[in-house]
Amino acid sequence: MLVTFDNLLTPAELAAAGEQLARSTWAPHQSAGPQALLAKRNLQLPEDCPGLPELRRLVMRALNRSPLLLSAALPNKVLPPNFNRYTGETNHYGWHNDNTLRYLPDGSALRTDVSATLFLSDPASYDGGELHIEDTYGSHLVKLPAGSMVIYPSGSRHEVRPVTRGERLACYLFMQSVVKDTECRRHLYEMDLALMRLRQRHGEADPDLVRLTGLYNDLLRRWSDC
DSSP states (O other): OOEEETTOSOHHHHHHHHHHHHTSOOBOOOOSOHHHHHHEEOEEOOTTOTTHHHHHHHHHHHHHTOHHHHHHHOEEEEOOOEEEEEBTTBOEEEEEOOOSEEEOTTSOEEEOOEEEEEEOSOGGGOEEOOEEEEETTEEEEEOOOTTOEEEEETTSEEEEOOEEESOEEEEEEEEEESSOOHHHHHHHHHHHHHHHHHHHHHOTTOHHHHHHHHHHHHHHHHHOOO
């Protein structure tokens, strides 16, 4: 399930992130498996970057206030967000799959169910740089406005196409969902969207809506593994 979210960051947050990234020092970073490293040609903020903790807090605050994102991903654990830059000779990331397991700062493992890219550059400021995703529904090219995010199943094969002009700045992160199965997550998200629309039309007290909400929660209880 590929879902996009517009304006996840406010203009003020986007400006603050841009200012911090502009004064940060970028470096090659080996945050990929052996196969992916062969395809990876970009720069990242290193872990000792002074501005990285505040950038991560900024992104996490934005994630937590988006009910649609929480509904679509149903996150249980989130790997601390990272930031990358594509420009010049470090301008692409070839076809690869994300690692199934990542490790949190406390040493515990996170299963990557959902991958996310938060775009931080105006798409008119650079050429190329599309996130190209292949999944069971076909091939998708994603290049969103600054401040918008896309999520997709972490098992999908994907690439970042070469940036041929300008620079592409983005944040990427991984989530372990309370619902491991991608199709079950999709069904729950579509049901939740329908419930939201019904609440707007009929109000919370409608008996059929109460019954459907109970069915949604029964399915979530059956399919969750937390």
